[in-house]
Structures are given as structure tokens and as C-alpha cells.
Amino acid sequence: MQDLQFKPMEFINNLHYMGTGMLGIMIVMGIVICSIVLLNYLTNRPKKNKKDGE
């Protein structure tokens, strides 16, 4: 119990973690989304018929 405190200002002081954390997740997830879109695009392209190419 003696380890606990009540310092409401700490909420404000640590808000930057909230901003950085959410921004970080959004950026990483955004990159994962882009990579999935790219993977889908690259692996679903219709294969060229060899004869058409010749």
C-alpha cells in the first residue's frame, strides 16, 4: 500500500506516450497494410501467355 501514490498531474505528464504510442502503431500497421496490398498486387498479376509475348 505504501507503494501507491495519487498524483493526477502524472496523467498529463505522460500523455506524450499516448500520442507517440498510437502514432507508432498507426505507422507500423500502415506499413503492414501497404505491404499486404503490394503482395496481393504482385502475386495476383495475370501471368503472360508465352505465345502472346513472342
Added chain:
Amino acid sequence: MDVLIQNFAELDWRQPVMWLIGAILIFLAIHKEMEPSLLLPMGFGAILVNIPGADAAMEHGPLATLFNAGIANELFPLLLFIGIGAMIDFGPLLSNPKLMIFGAAAQFGIFFTLCLASVFFPNIKDAASIAIIGAADGPTAIAVANVLNSKYLGAIMVAAYSYMALVPIIQPPVIRLLTTKKERRIRMEYKAANVSKLTRILFPIVTTLIVGMFAPNAVSLVGFLMFGNLLRECGVLDSLSETAQKVLANLITLFLGLTIAYQMQAESFLKVDTLLIMGLGLIAFIVDTAGGVLFAKLLNLFSKKKINPMIGAAGISAFPMSGRIVHKMGLEEDPQNFLLMHSIGVNVSGQVASVIAGGLILNFFL
């Protein structure tokens, strides 16, 4: 005769309270069928370790040995992640990757709780460990609290797993409070896009690389999860994939529940700190749910094709319960409203996002 009754004299009032808590967990597991594979071993374990003088709870007893062998070094959670990875079909997500953004939004509760917990806990690492309960993901919560060396590991584990099991009770009222009946009835068409086998194989590898580069402290978590998924998708290790999904996951779950209960000894559990952690964990789950729902409502303001905001709530991870709950709530409002593929897609993205959140928390405080 004294020998027979001497143990009764050593009984502390807190121990019967813990028996009662154990009995409630067993009741919820059997009668309400809430996450029985976890709550039943935890409930029984809570009774086991609170019998005065019981060998099971001793320093070198079987539960302490299991704890040191499997939890203290993060082994059990990581092995469980292989099983979870093998169970997850990322297909709905890969065919509609935009859903991942909801998984990210639903991690808001973690960072909100971090700020809130810092009001009460002077050590920011303890506050961060408590906040990660909001990942709704047992292995991530254990790994983060362990690496940050939080002294509240036991309470955090119990809160994380209990609330995951209580997702069917926690989420529906929050979702109903934040949505109108009309919003809950929004139908979402599902068009399964063609996802190639190569994409399914490359996805776990690419995701591990991306997450690892941004959050190196989460590599073991995301790596084991994605390794399990690679076993599933590679197509040449079906037997290993099946073993990971069933035998491995069941064995680890069996020991995990009992081992977590080792931390439920009355003298360390029935304290104000623990109750506060349980309260903060609940807030984390509620704010996560609200974050996902409100983010979906925000997107609806700008998009022509309306999204059912309930699917945002599935982003809290807690796979697959959360996805199923959203689907069930959709059916309750409109029997023809099938949200399962969308909600499961968001749910698996929440699984990935929670690991990233754990990695970012570790990046902040290590």
C-alpha cells in the same frame, strides 16, 4: 488428534476468500462456459495454493517449478503463440487489409491506461506493465511485465486472463452504449478477394521483418506467432501445424492456467494494489473497446460505404472471442447481418497490433 487439526489453526481469513474466488472462476468456466480452458485451471489452482501449508504452493513445489520453467522466462506464452499463430486464418485480413487500421485504433486503451496507472504507481515501468493488460492478449501481457521486471506480474497475469475470459460480459454493454440500433444493423458485404498462396506464405515473414525493425523487443512475440502461421500456410507441414493448433496449445493452456494460479496466493493477491490493477485492467478493456467503436464511427463520417461500428470493438485482440461477440450482436439486431468475416479480420489484426503495442511499450521503457 492435534496433528489432524493443526492446519485449521493456521487458516487465515483471506484464504477462504481466495477459495471463494476460485469457486467463482470454476462456476464461470463450467456453468457460463467462459474461457473454461483457462478459468477452470486458474480457479482450481487458486484453491490449491491457498490451503495453509500446502506443498503445491511451496517455494520448490510443483507450481513454483512450473512457474520458473515456463512463465518467468516467457516460454509458455511464446509456445502458446505458435499454437495461436497456427490457428489464425489471416485470409479475411489479407483480402481486406484496410481492416488492420481498426486493430491499431483498439489499442488506445493501453496508452490511456498507462497514463492513468502512472497517477497511482510511482514506477512508470509498473504502470506500463499494468497498461498492457489492455492488449487483451495473455502472452504479450506476461512478456512485457516480465521484461519490465514488474513486481505486479501475478496480478497482471490474473487480470489479463480473467478479463479475456470475461470479454462476453465486458464488451456488449460498451458497444451498445456507444452505438445506435441503426448503426448496429448496418450490413457489410463480404467479397472474398483471391489471396494467393504465395501471399499467405510471405505475409508472416514480411510482418515479422516489419514489426521487428520497428519494435525489436517484440520480435519473439511476433516471430513465434508468425512462425505458427507459416506452419499453417506453407502446405508441407500439416502434421506440425495440427499439433501446434491442438496438442501444443492444449498442453500449454493446461499448465498455464494452473501456473498462473501460483500467483494467486492470498497474502500477495488480496491487497489494495491488486484490486487497483484489476480495476485499471477493466478500464483498459473498456477504453480499447470504445476506441475501436469510436474510430469506426469517425470513419463513417467520411466514407460513403458505411462500416458497422461494432467491428471496431473486435480490434482488442482476445482472439477469437471478440470477433464472435460482434458477429453474435449483429445477428441479434438483424438475423441476416453476417459480420463474422469482417469481425474476425479485425480481431486477427488486433492480435498483431497488440504485439506491436507491447513492443513499443518495451521500446519506451527499456
